[in-house]
Amino acid sequence: MTLKNVRLARAENLSAEIRKRFSLPSQGLIIIESLNPDLKENFVAIKEGGIREYLLSKGNFLEGEITD
Amino acid sequence: MITIIPSLEVMKAVVDNNISSPASQIRRLAFDNSTDLMSQSGVSVLLEGRLYAKIKTKLNLDQQKFFENIYRIDESAKDVNDYDIIKAIKWVAQSESNSKKVVILSENLTDYQNICNKNIKCITPASFLDLVGQAQKLYSMKIFSTLDDALMAILFIIS
Numbered sequence: 001m002t003l004k005n006v007r008l009a010r011a012e013n014l015s016a017e018i019r020k021r022f023s024l025p026s027q028g029l030i031i032i033e034s035l036n037p038d039l040k041e042n043f044v045a046i047k048e049g050g051i052r053e054y055l056l057s058k059g060n061f062l063e064g065e066i067t068d
Numbered sequence: 069m070i071t072i073i074p075s076l077e078v079m080k081a082v083v084d085n086n087i088s089s090p091a092s093q094i095r096r097l098a099f100d101n102s103t104d105l106m107s108q109s110g111v112s113v114l115l116e117g118r119l120y121a122k123i124k125t126k127l128n129l130d131q132q133k134f135f136e137n138i139y140r141i142d143e144s145a146k147d148v149n150d151y152d153i154i155k156a157i158k159w160v161a162q163s164e165s166n167s168k169k170v171v172i173l174s175e176n177l178t179d180y181q182n183i184c185n186k187n188i189k190c191i192t193p194a195s196f197l198d199l200v201g202q203a204q205k206l207y208s209m210k211i212f213s214t215l216d217d218a219l220m221a222i223l224f225i226i227s
Binding site: 003005008009030031046051054059062064066068 | 076079080082083084085096097099100103104106107108122123125126127128129130131133134137138153
């Protein structure tokens with residue numbers, strides 16, 4: 001499945017049904033992923049590891065150093 | 069409305085591999101907090117185009133998709149001769165400040181000192197976390213009716 005779009009949401013603004021289906025907390029930052037070719041949505045809660053942890057869930061960062 | 073512009077050292081802390089220092093942790097938290105504010109208020113995060121080109125070299129396609137969908141990437145200074153990332157951030161911040169309040173997140177405040185004014189604040193990631201915490205507290209106490217108002221007051225009027 002390929003990531004096609006990403007949106008930000010708040011858990012507190014999502015329905016109880018979605019929170020239950022995706023095991024989301026009742027509050028906090030949520031990333032909504034649109035995936036295809038079998039078009040579907042996935043909801044991911046941002047936990048203590050923050051954005052970096054979310055990015056790493058998509059794979060390791062590529063090798064190389066960022067220079068100034 | 070507030071636009072947050074992180075500097076390169078902040079973004080390095082998010083996507084570089086050797087980033088275990090306490091200072092890096094604070095920078096990551098400041099970036100996480102900025103993203104969190106986007107979901108709660110009218111705050112947006114702008115990545116300067118040259119800066120994004122640097123961090124993009126570390127990202128796979130899904131990670132690039134995340135950055136390009138969530139954050140505003142401003143390439144207006146991308147191909148300008150003699151511009152480094154600091155000059156480009158300054159130019160973009162000044163342009164952005166014509167329509168929004170701008171916060172530049174950097175450890176090196178002297179780099180941006182000459183463009184700071186009533187519409188552009190340059191603050192360290194640690195100060196940013198402290199000030200945003202104060203704004204969130206005032207908003208939760210209902211001293212301000214919106215988080216945007218609380219952020220505007222704390223970041224641009226009181227501090």
